[in-house]
Amino acid sequence: MTFLPSSATLTILSLVLLVVGVIFSGAEARPRAFFVFGDSLVDNGNNNYLATTARADAPPYGIDYSPTHSPTGRFSNGFNIPDFISQQLGAESTLPYLSPELRGDKLLVGANFASAGIGILNDTGIQFVNVIRMYRQLEYFQEYQNRLSAQIGASQAKNLVNQSLVLITVGGNDFVNNYFLVPNSARSRQYPLPQYVKYLISEYQKLLQRLYDLGARRVLVTGTGPLGCVPSELAQRGRNGQCAPELQRAAELFNPQLEQMLLQLNRKLGRDVFIAANTGKMHNNFVTNPQQLQSQWFITSKVACCGQGPYNGLGLCTPLSNLCPNRRQYAFWDAFHPSEMANKLIVEEIMSATLMVAVVRTILEED
Numbered sequence: 001m002t003f004l005p006s007s008a009t010l011t012i013l014s015l016v017l018l019v020v021g022v023i024f025s026g027a028e029a030r031p032r033a034f035f036v037f038g039d040s041l042v043d044n045g046n047n048n049y050l051a052t053t054a055r056a057d058a059p060p061y062g063i064d065y066s067p068t069h070s071p072t073g074r075f076s077n078g079f080n081i082p083d084f085i086s087q088q089l090g091a092e093s094t095l096p097y098l099s100p101e102l103r104g105d106k107l108l109v110g111a112n113f114a115s116a117g118i119g120i121l122n123d124t125g126i127q128f129v130n131v132i133r134m135y136r137q138l139e140y141f142q143e144y145q146n147r148l149s150a151q152i153g154a155s156q157a158k159n160l161v162n163q164s165l166v167l168i169t170v171g172g173n174d175f176v177n178n179y180f181l182v183p184n185s186a187r188s189r190q191y192p193l194p195q196y197v198k199y200l201i202s203e204y205q206k207l208l209q210r211l212y213d214l215g216a217r218r219v220l221v222t223g224t225g226p227l228g229c230v231p232s233e234l235a236q237r238g239r240n241g242q243c244a245p246e247l248q249r250a251a252e253l254f255n256p257q258l259e260q261m262l263l264q265l266n267r268k269l270g271r272d273v274f275i276a277a278n279t280g281k282m283h284n285n286f287v288t289n290p291q292q293l294q295s296q297w298f299i300t301s302k303v304a305c306c307g308q309g310p311y312n313g314l315g316l317c318t319p320l321s322n323l324c325p326n327r328r329q330y331a332f333w334d335a336f337h338p339s340e341m342a343n344k345l346i347v348e349e350i351m352s353a354t355l356m357v358a359v360v361r362t363i364l365e366e367d
């Protein structure tokens with residue numbers, strides 16, 4: 001059989017181009033502004049300015065960071081997920097909100113409010129003491145807008161935020177650094193896992209509504225990833241290299257409910273503001289099946305490049321840790337965080353999957 005493009009295929013293709021044009025438009029003189037909220041997966045240096053143990057400002061973090069090859073506060077050997085999204089937008093990377101360099105024209109690029117260690121809940125990551133919890137990241141977003149208004153005027157500032165792209169990545173720590181942090185944690189005594197997930201989703205919805213009220217109109221919301229398969233969990237809870245089942249169960253409960261909540265919220269708002277970018281499933285592809293799907297990239301998705309102990313999954317990544325020589329071939333940089341190469345693949349998948357979701361939705365709405 002030969003495959004000829006049907007008119008439906010052509011419609012899909014032209015819609016894809018349309019959506020690419022809308023989100024990643026090169027038509028404007030200046031790239032779309034970009035705002036980032038969440039945890040260590042997307043923090044690009046805010047914690048450097050805080051008194052906290054959750055930090056990535058010492059070597060070998062940043063060893064592949066271009067062009068300085070030095071640590072920046074990103075939990076990666078090089079670029080992280082927001083950096084690759086900025087590149088797709090044709091923009092420079094956003095600065096951490098706490099950076100003194102974030103002033104003048106730099107404000108027009110956007111800002112990164114994320115802070116390693118935080119979760120949806122205020123009591124997540126309390127062991128890291130001084131981190132920027134979600135409600136505070138949103139307060140900073142308001143403060144940023146006041147500063148921007150003072151510089152370019154209120155209506156221009158509103159417009160910049162209205163046209164911007166927003167990324168939010170949060171939730172993993174509510175399991176790893178809260179519910180499952182210690183046996184019999186306060187939250188695990190309070191709720192069975194399914195009820196805890198429901199509670200998280202309802203609190204997350206409030207945060208997203210607040211983000212909308214603050215002017216965000218295009219928001220990528222990522223899933224938690226395969227929490228039980230990270231080297232840290234393989235080392236501490238996994239049996240014989242199998243993913244830790246209780247954390248996998250948490251992710252399997254959380255991700256679909258997150259998608260449902262976003263659909264409901266969009267329906268309530270009467271527009272597609274929130275887009276699920278389920279890195280859980282995507283990341284799973286090369287975490288659970290590196291041979292088949294990503295063998296051209298990774299020799300392992302179990303052993304962290306930097307660390308010590310089984311799977312290099314114990315303790316922190318420090319100058320004294322084991323360090324792999326071939327960093328592009330590792331899915332995990334440290335015990336919790338993807339390598340630069342994995343971040344690149346994750347963003348490529350987010351972009352293509354996001355476009356497909358938008359296309360399918362458009363087609364459904366047309367019928």
Ligand SMILES: *[C@@H]1O[C@H](CO)[C@@H](O)[C@H](O)[C@H]1NC(C)=O
Nearest residue numbers: 120121122123133135136203
């Ligand atoms: C988190 O703390 C802030 C500030 O105290 C508070 O306004 C907010 O309601 C809290 N969030 C939750 C979910 O308790």
Ligand SMILES: *[C@@H]1O[C@H](CO)[C@@H](O)[C@H](O)[C@H]1NC(C)=O
Nearest residue numbers: 158159161162163217218271
């Ligand atoms: C904000 O963006 C939405 C769609 O993204 C558009 O419908 C609306 O008119 C914009 N509002 C302003 C004030 O620019």
